[in-house]
Amino acid sequence: MTKSRVVWGWLGVLLALDLVVPWVVLGSEGRFLGAFLFWVVWTAVAIASMFILLLRWRE
Numbered sequence: 504m505t506k507s508r509v510v511w512g513w514l515g516v517l518l519a520l521d522l523v524v525p526w527v528v529l530g531s532e533g534r535f536l537g538a539f540l541f542w543v544v545w546t547a548v549a550i551a552s553m554f555i556l557l558l559r560w561r562e
Contacts, residue, residue, distance in 0.1 A: 510556060517549055 524545075525538040 513552060517545070517552065521545055 521542075524541050
């Protein structure tokens, strides 16, 4: 498996989690507190992932 497939796969997982967790998993909650906490954590993971990806980027 090439590195680009791993990166695209990871980005796909992050995108799927961004859509599924707040609306499907946390959708039955009466408050949105869990969804906002998830988005804060998800944003931190996404930023860290992009930092690592760009740190290792070679042309």
